[in-house]
Amino acid sequence: MTKKQISSSVNKKMLAYDKLxxxxxxxxxxxxxxFFLALYISFFxxxxxxxxxxxxxxxxxxxxLIALGYTMIYGIIRLINFxxxxxxxxxxxxxxxxxxxxxxxxxxxxxxxxxxFSMVVTALLGMAIEKIAYKPxxxxxxxxxxxxxxxxxxxxxNFFALSPQNVPFPLNKIVFGPKYILFPALIAEKTYNIGGIxxxxxxxxxxxxxxxxMIALQYIVKKTMIGKAMRAVAFNKDACxxxxxxxxxxxxxxxxxxxxxxxxxxxxxxxxYGQLQSPxxxxxxxxxxFIAAVLGGIGNIPGAMLGSYVMGVSETFATSINSNFGYxxxxxxxxxxxxFKPAGLLGKFTKEKV
Amino acid sequence: MKIIKNIFNxxxxxxxxxxxxxxxxxxxxxxxxxxPIAPRLLTRYYMQIIMFALINxxxxxxxxxxxGFTGQFSIGHAGFMCIxxxxxxxxxxxxxxxxNMAYFPQLALFIFSLIMGGLVAxxxxxxxxLPTLKLRGDYLAIVTLxxxxxxxxxxxxxxxxxxxxxxxxxxxxxxTIAKISGPRGLSTIPNLSKFWxxxxxxxxxxxxxxxxxxxxxxxxxxxxxxxxxxxxxxxxDTTRYKIIAFSLSAFFAGVGGGLFAHVLRFIHPNNFxxxxxxxxxxxxxxxGMGSITGSILAATGLTILPEFLRMIxxxxxxxxxxPLLLIILMLRKPSGIFGNREFSFLIPKxxxxx
Amino acid sequence: MVLLELKDMCCYFGGLKAVExxxxxxxxxxxxxxxxxxxxxxxxxxxxxxxxxxxxxxxIFFQEENIGGxxxxxxxxxxxxxxxxxxxxxxxxxxxxxIIIAYHFRTHYSILSGILRDDNYHQxxxxxxxxxxxxxxxxxxxxxxxxxxxxxxxxxxxxxxxARALATEPNIILLDEPAAGMNPYETIKLMELIKRIKEKFxxxxxxIEHHMQFVMGICERIMVMDFGMQIAEGTPQEIQKxxxxxxxxxxx
Ligand SMILES: Nc1ncnc2c1ncn2[C@@H]1O[C@H](COP(=O)(O)OP(=O)(O)O)[C@@H](O)[C@H]1O
Ligand SMILES: [Mg+2]
Numbered sequence: 001m002t003k004k005q006i007s008s009s010v011n012k013k014m015l016a017y018d019k020l021x022x023x024x025x026x027x028x029x030x031x032x033x034x035f036f037l038a039l040y041i042s043f044f045x046x047x048x049x050x051x052x053x054x055x056x057x058x059x060x061x062x063x064x065l066i067a068l069g070y071t072m073i074y075g076i077i078r079l080i081n082f083x084x085x086x087x088x089x090x091x092x093x094x095x096x097x098x099x100x101x102x103x104x105x106x107x108x109x110x111x112x113x114x115x116x117f118s119m120v121v122t123a124l125l126g127m128a129i130e131k132i133a134y135k136p137x138x139x140x141x142x143x144x145x146x147x148x149x150x151x152x153x154x155x156x157x158n159f160f161a162l163s164p165q166n167v168p169f170p171l172n173k174i175v176f177g178p179k180y181i182l183f184p185a186l187i188a189e190k191t192y193n194i195g196g197i198x199x200x201x202x203x204x205x206x207x208x209x210x211x212x213x214m215i216a217l218q219y220i221v222k223k224t225m226i227g228k229a230m231r232a233v234a235f236n237k238d239a240c241x242x243x244x245x246x247x248x249x250x251x252x253x254x255x256x257x258x259x260x261x262x263x264x265x266x267x268x269x270x271x272x273y274g275q276l277q278s279p280x281x282x283x284x285x286x287x288x289x290f291i292a293a294v295l296g297g298i299g300n301i302p303g304a305m306l307g308s309y310v311m312g313v314s315e316t317f318a319t320s321i322n323s324n325f326g327y328x329x330x331x332x333x334x335x336x337x338x339x340f341k342p343a344g345l346l347g348k349f350t351k352e353k354v
Numbered sequence: 355m356k357i358i359k360n361i362f363n364x365x366x367x368x369x370x371x372x373x374x375x376x377x378x379x380x381x382x383x384x385x386x387x388x389x390p391i392a393p394r395l396l397t398r399y400y401m402q403i404i405m406f407a408l409i410n411x412x413x414x415x416x417x418x419x420x421x422g423f424t425g426q427f428s429i430g431h432a433g434f435m436c437i438x439x440x441x442x443x444x445x446x447x448x449x450x451x452x453x454n455m456a457y458f459p460q461l462a463l464f465i466f467s468l469i470m471g472g473l474v475a476x477x478x479x480x481x482x483x484l485p486t487l488k489l490r491g492d493y494l495a496i497v498t499l500x501x502x503x504x505x506x507x508x509x510x511x512x513x514x515x516x517x518x519x520x521x522x523x524x525x526x527x528x529x530t531i532a533k534i535s536g537p538r539g540l541s542t543i544p545n546l547s548k549f550w551x552x553x554x555x556x557x558x559x560x561x562x563x564x565x566x567x568x569x570x571x572x573x574x575x576x577x578x579x580x581x582x583x584x585x586x587x588x589x590x591d592t593t594r595y596k597i598i599a600f601s602l603s604a605f606f607a608g609v610g611g612g613l614f615a616h617v618l619r620f621i622h623p624n625n626f627x628x629x630x631x632x633x634x635x636x637x638x639x640x641x642g643m644g645s646i647t648g649s650i651l652a653a654t655g656l657t658i659l660p661e662f663l664r665m666i667x668x669x670x671x672x673x674x675x676x677p678l679l680l681i682i683l684m685l686r687k688p689s690g691i692f693g694n695r696e697f698s699f700l701i702p703k704x705x706x707x708x
Numbered sequence: 709m710v711l712l713e714l715k716d717m718c719c720y721f722g723g724l725k726a727v728e729x730x731x732x733x734x735x736x737x738x739x740x741x742x743x744x745x746x747x748x749x750x751x752x753x754x755x756x757x758x759x760x761x762x763x764x765x766x767x768i769f770f771q772e773e774n775i776g777g778x779x780x781x782x783x784x785x786x787x788x789x790x791x792x793x794x795x796x797x798x799x800x801x802x803x804x805x806x807i808i809i810a811y812h813f814r815t816h817y818s819i820l821s822g823i824l825r826d827d828n829y830h831q832x833x834x835x836x837x838x839x840x841x842x843x844x845x846x847x848x849x850x851x852x853x854x855x856x857x858x859x860x861x862x863x864x865x866x867x868x869x870x871a872r873a874l875a876t877e878p879n880i881i882l883l884d885e886p887a888a889g890m891n892p893y894e895t896i897k898l899m900e901l902i903k904r905i906k907e908k909f910x911x912x913x914x915x916i917e918h919h920m921q922f923v924m925g926i927c928e929r930i931m932v933m934d935f936g937m938q939i940a941e942g943t944p945q946e947i948q949k950x951x952x953x954x955x956x957x958x959x960x
Pocket of ligand 2: 750793
């Protein structure tokens with residue numbers, strides 16, 4: 001095939017897929033997924049399958065919370081907030097410190113307090129970052145803001161990885177140090193064995209909390225005044241200015257919400273693994289979650305959730321076969337999807353108005 | 355004869371350029387002790403850093419070709435570098451034992467391996483560019499990122515691939531692949547990247563890319579950056595030129611990777627992660643998109659700066675200061691240090707017309 | 709001789725019928741106008757002719773060849789070129805480079821020649837510069853030739869866009885609101901310029917314009933659109949008297 005034939009056939013496939021009604025798209029995606037899952041079952045057995053599915057949903061939930069923030073922020077200011085993964089890390093560390101403190105003082109319900117506290121503090125940090133680093137660049141070339149986001153990301157990682165003994169007084173109380181630390185057991189782990197599948201209460205809790213937060217988010221975006229304002233700002237900033245909507249405030253709140261979700265995800269992540277490796281731990285979950293957001297169609301909230309679960313589940317399945325495969329699968333899926341569906345699974349491909 | 359005339363033409367336009375580069379070369383020769391008229395300031399270690407700076411110049415200028423001059427947004431440049439590094443090391447280390455060769459065959463083999471590295475990378479760029487260059491802005495970015503990571507995980511799975519090949523009967527091939535030893539890194543790469551060679555290849559690469567930009571083909575790329583719809587209506591096949599720019603850029607990234615492998619003499623897939631791609635993005639944007647001068651100076655400066663901070667015992671802080679400087683730079687000068695200006699000796703002469 | 713013929717050309721965006729069954733024939737050397745209220749679908753007609761959007765249905769013949777659905781650059785290379793309602797020059801390139809880019813598809817030297825800067829390169833580059841400067845002289849833009857195009861005053865940018873379009877050496881040129889944003893003096897100058905280039909290059913011109921004086925002043929034939937439909941066609945005098953047109957403009 002010549003180049004032209006390939007690109008035009010690719011084009012035709014894109015169009016063919018685009019024209020399908022939504023339910024057919026879901027059916028198409030599900031069919032492919034089912035095929036691979038059936039393949040997996042035939043090789044590894046049904047029990048391994050369900051075990052991986054449970055693990056995958058757990059991982060997907062962690063990705064989903066990060067991806068939602070990514071997608072919201074992208075939707076509203078078209079910025080890939082590379083620092084998102086690092087705020088996820090920050091949230092995890094904050095809960096670790098507070099958790100240790102509360103556990104030492106025999107506090108009754110440490111987990112929920114820790115979760116909320118970490119969400120609030122991280123959101124405040126995120127909003128401050130937005131004010132200082134992103135806001136001045138709002139009407140500058142978009143790439144400048146992107147590079148700034150990269151800078152913020154590098155800064156957060158490397159700053160918090162400084163060792164306290166090498167840092168002068170006030171700062172040594174803030175930095176986390178480069179070594180791994182244990183995360184307190186805020187919830188006593190109980191494992192249930194259901195038909196040979198190990199499910200523990202933490203996994204269940206993670207999924208429940210994720211669902212609650214997603215519902216809350218949907219409610220905020222769809223039903224409240226601020227949610228409407230968010231959608232309006234995402235749609236057309238100039239019109240919002242004329243309508244007297246306070247854009248700065250709306251963007252700031254969007255950051256706050258998006259980043260608090262990342263912090264929640266960080267806390268849940270830390271709870272799952274029981275330790276924090278280093279302040280660099282946010283890089284890869286952040287990247288994977290971003291890819292999940294793109295996979296689903298960036299700027300699209302249900303898309304971010306779908307993408308995250310697709311990614312989480314496929315990653316756990318692939319990892320159980322081979323760890324390198326597990327690492328690469330996310331990217332392979334992404335490339336394949338974008339080649340055939342340039343705007344992601346649920347995104348709409350809009351042609352530029354000329 | 356024609357070739358000689360062309361080479362003569364090539365030199366004719368560049369006397370200033372050649373003078374400056376020769377002078378810089380002479381200075382290096384003096385200070386690294388090769389011409390013993392001054393104290394030896396540059397130890398082997400520093401010369402190695404300078405060679406990395408040169409390689410980073412190739413990498414940054416080639417990234418500029420896509421991001422700065424063609425206005426596309428690629429963030430997986432390290433993937434092409436990885437391909438180049440492994441391809442050239444494959445020729446010099448695995449297929450032939452360059453270490454046991456005489457000087458000239460060794461040099462010839464090395465140059466051949468670099469070109470092969472470039473070509474394989476360019477071909478990969480072509481393959482990935484074909485379906486994805488139709489994607490808009492951030493989607494393209496994320497595909498390039500994913501591509502880089504896929505390459506890395508393929509290299510990391512070299513053992514599994516070798517085992518698989520062995521199983522299906524390709525024993526010979528399997529043995530060679532096994533020698534890549536992906537997860538452990540490829541060592542014993544011969545020390546072929548001599549300073550003069552790296553220096554010469556850097557200059558040649560920069561000149562070739564610059565001449566491309568200042569030709570009608572380069573202008574076609576510029577017009578895509580400026581306004582792709584208008585470029586199309588001026589009769590420019592924008593997809594074709596995007597692919598050309600992408601492949602050319604990948605070629606030089608591959609060459610840079612080959613040089614890199616033979617300076618470091620040990621390569622591991624982790625050398626070419628997303629984080630490395632981000633480094634090049636930072637060099638590029640700090641210097642200024644669309645400015646070769648900016649790329650050269652920023653690549654040099656930002657390679658040396660962390661080392662300098664290390665030297666003055668800022669070891670701990672260097673990775674904190676570096677992103678902070680970047681953020682400040684972006685806030686103060688969003689178009690980078692040089693914007694899209696050039697040193698005059700980098701702009702080729704053209705006949706003045708009225 | 710019929711140069712451009714549109715047969716039942718349609719363009720829909722989802723449910724929106726931006727252009728519905730557009731029919732016309734444009735003969736060589738004609739100067740035809742297209743008018744209609746905002747959002748009538750005029751720009752979309754141009755977008756479909758020049759391949760920016762594929763036609764939803766219908767056919768487009770240029771010199772008896774069906775060009776419907778060809779990519780934009782192919783259409784330009786065949787001899788149809790356009791300007792844009794919202795100016796689309798190459799803002800950070802110089803005025804001269806803006807013009808030279810239009811010669812790109814007529815150059816022959818290879819990428820390798822460009823990298824080696826051999827004789828072919830120098831010869832063609834020089835020729836292009838020379839031709840471009842001549843064109844700039846014609847448009848009175850030569851004094852700016854080394855300035856970035858984005859730094860030009862608005863009216864000059866419009867002129868530059870027309871000059872750039874001409875540089876592709878087209879048979880027909882589509883001008884989308886060339887006088888938009890110009891003051892009356894500039895508008896008159898532009899009318900003269902358009903007439904002059906039409907004579908000089910033997911061009912066929914198809915233009916969209918809101919400015920009634922402008923359209924009535926230079927067009928030989930006018931088409932009127934409303935809500936994607938073609939509602940009238942005729943000489944300026946006929947159009948001015950057409951009750952449908954009056955209704956479209958003034959409302960019921
Ligand atoms: N790319 C597009 N996507 C969706 N709708 C479009 C697009 N381009 C134009 N339209 C719609 O088509 C209609 C006609 O637009 P246009 O041709 O620009 O009108 P005119 O040039 O006559 O003012 C408008 O309602 C416009 O919103
Ligand atoms: Mg219009």
